[in-house]
Amino acid sequence: MPAKSQAQQMAAGAALSAKRGEKKVSELDGAAKQMYESMDEKELEKMASAKQKGKPKHDSKS
Template sequence: MPAVSQAQQKAAGAALAARRGDTPKTKLKGASRSMADSMTEAGLRELAATPRKGKPEHKGDNGS
């Protein structure tokens, strides 16, 4: 399941870093905090690896 927006991809990257121990979980906010608790490392890795090119910043952005 690839990320649908740049914001989702960034949040997954932050959650993955916390799960791996690179960043303390206390530094996470919002979506990244809930992703770190509810998703597997493989799922986070898949979302974080999604290329950002061509993705909107947020899901609802339509580019205009």
């Protein structure tokens, strides 16, 4: 599932970095920490890799 907003995409990227060991889990907060705990690396990769063009900065539905 691709990200619905730029903020969601950034959080997925941060969580993915932690999954890969490039970033400490203790540095994550909020949505990124939730994503780290609930999604696997493949799901995070899919969410973080979508293009940002045309996406709102924040999803207004959340």
